[in-house]
Structures are given as structure tokens and as C-alpha cells.
Amino acid sequence: MNHNPYSVERTALLLVDPYNDFLSPGGKLYEMINDTAEQVGLFENLRAILLKVRTAGMQVFIVPHHRYREGDYEKWQHLSPMQQAAKQSKSFAEGSWGGEWHPEFGPQSGDVIVKEHWAQSGFANTDLDEQLKQHAIQKIILVGMVANTCIESTARYGMELGYHVTLVRDATAAFSAEALHVAHNVNAPMFAHSVLTTAELIELLPE
Numbered sequence: 001m002n003h004n005p006y007s008v009e010r011t012a013l014l015l016v017d018p019y020n021d022f023l024s025p026g027g028k029l030y031e032m033i034n035d036t037a038e039q040v041g042l043f044e045n046l047r048a049i050l051l052k053v054r055t056a057g058m059q060v061f062i063v064p065h066h067r068y069r070e071g072d073y074e075k076w077q078h079l080s081p082m083q084q085a086a087k088q089s090k091s092f093a094e095g096s097w098g099g100e101w102h103p104e105f106g107p108q109s110g111d112v113i114v115k116e117h118w119a120q121s122g123f124a125n126t127d128l129d130e131q132l133k134q135h136a137i138q139k140i141i142l143v144g145m146v147a148n149t150c151i152e153s154t155a156r157y158g159m160e161l162g163y164h165v166t167l168v169r170d171a172t173a174a175f176s177a178e179a180l181h182v183a184h185n186v187n188a189p190m191f192a193h194s195v196l197t198t199a200e201l202i203e204l205l206p207e
Contacts, residue, residue: 060110
């Protein structure tokens with residue numbers, strides 16, 4: 001794939017779902033993603049990317065999943081399997097430790113926190129597209145959770161809206177090695193403009 005330059009003014013990092021329930025030991029979903037996270041070096045790579053991006057002055061967008069609130073999904077007609085699971089587990093529950101930002105990977109001053117998405121796409125029924133347009137962003141780099149659900153869905157939607165989409169294969173994780181493999185090696189080449197490693201991305205980002 002062609003690797004276009006990533007200018008500070010036109011490129012944004014989208015950090016998806018940086019909650020304790022995903023990224024902190026003891027989180028409700030931590031053990032489910034930890035094997036693939038360790039396999040790819042997720043935490044070290046997120047640290048390296050965030051340091052590079054923030055040092056360069058590139059805009060960071062936090063793209064969070066809906067925090068569970070009591071009464072959510074009552075009388076809903078068509079709950080997805082993942083929404084059914086969220087209803088039972090109460091993942092990212094509002095007011096809970098699991099629903100708080102991970103202390104290293106949560107938002108910092110100057111970051112844009114997008115409205116919470118209910119399912120998998122960070123664009124659907126949120127203000128992400130409007131926020132990106134208002135910041136004059138043309139290229140989006142996606143990292144965070146989970147590779148074959150929210151990352152993939154947000155990336156596909158972004159491509160449909162006309163954004164240049166970059167995925168980082170070792171700055172995300174999944175619930176299985178197979179899901180991680182399919183997300184990056186089978187599905188991503190059909191819609192992403194670039195699929196890079198953390199090292200490759202950092203080489204391309206501005207100083």
C-alpha cells in the first residue's frame with residue numbers, strides 16, 4: 001500500500017475504548033484480551049505511539065464505547081450479541097472503576113472526547129465525523145480496542161466517509177489470535193489505506 005505523509009495539521013490519532021475494563025489488570029475484559037495484547041506488545045506500542053503523537057502536536061481523539069447505565073437496553077428490539085453480553089457483564093459501567101479511563105491511556109488536556117458509541121462504530125450516532133471535519137482532519141490512525149469489532153467498524157465507516165485510514169496491527173488486541181489475524185490480514189486490505197506496525201508508523205510520523 002502507498003504510505004502517504006502524515007502531516008500534523010491533517011492527521012489524527014483515534015484511541016478507541018481506553019477503559020480500565022479493557023486495559024487494566026482486574027478489568028472485566030482484561031483477561032479476554034491479554035493473550036493477544038502480550039503477543040503483539042500492545043501496551044508498550046500504545047505508549048510509544050502516544051508519546052510520538054503528542055510530542056509532534058498531533059490531535060488525539062478518544063473514541064469511547066457507551067458506559068453501561070442501569071436500565072440500558074430495556075425494551076430494545078434488536079440487541080446485538082455484544083450488546084447482550086454488555087447488558088449481562090455491565091462492562092464500562094458508569095461510576096465504576098472499570099468505566100474509568102486507564103491512567104496511562106486516557107485523555108489528556110487538549111484531546112477531543114467523542115460521544116460514546118452504542119455498538120461498534122465510533123462514527124455511528126456520535127459526533128466523530130463532525131469533530132474531525134471541524135479540526136480539518138483528513139487522515140485517521142486507529143489504535144485501541146478491539147481489532148475486529150470497534151476498530152474495524154470505525155475504520156470501515158471512516159473509509160466510506162472519505163478519510164484516509166491507517167490501522168496499526170500491534171497497537172490493538174482481540175479476544176483470540178484468530179480474530180486478530182483475520183482483522184489485519186483478511187479484512188483490513190479490503191478497506192484500509194495502510195496497515196502498519198508501530199515501528200513503521202513512528203518512522204512515518206513527523207518529528
